[in-house]
Amino acid sequence: GAGVSQSPSNKVTEKGKDVELRCDPISGHTALYWYRQSLGQGLEFLIYFQGNSAPDKSGLPSDRFSAERTGGSVSTLTIQRTQQEDSAVYLCASSLVGTGSTDTQYFGPGTRLTVL
């Protein structure tokens, strides 16, 4: 079956603009994660959705970042008033059941965001 898909693959925006990044998880996967990978850095956890539970937002770096997951499937990560330090690759992952410790996360190809 299809893997995790993300769109757009690349996004260039001007400082101060809002952007929306989309993630389509693997069909049937109930858990969805967003990570950020900055140049030369590892992956930084941002947010986690599991079913209908309240999301774990503990990794969001500021209140300019938000995410939603509609219908338990597709998720959108929104960054408001983008700053140059937001430039990174944003990776989405999904897992079958959730609880990263016991279930394998499968990653999408990422969205490369460049803020000019």
Next chain:
Amino acid sequence: AQKVTQAQTEISVVEKEDVTLDCVYETRDTTYYLFWYKQPPSGELVFLIRRNSFDEQNEISGRYSWNFQKSTSSFNFTITASQVVDSAVYFCALSEEGDDKIIFGKGTRLHILP
């Protein structure tokens, strides 16, 4: 607090050589999970392995092998007879029981030279 350290930022070896990527982790939990992911130039993270803290058996999968040692808090990854296609960034990661997020190391960039 959880922490994953990959001390080798970049390694270059000639094709067919063996190479070991180091990973050292920190956790206070007795139940935890360790992972390795590969990120080829295309950018997509590819899952390689997951081990739980109660299983210290080494694992071999083709040319890949993993050495898990709780005594030294290490989970090292060895590629035998490396190939150019092994060139990628490799990430080691840790997750504690009941925690939803995975903590990644900063990765080791591996160059296999023809």
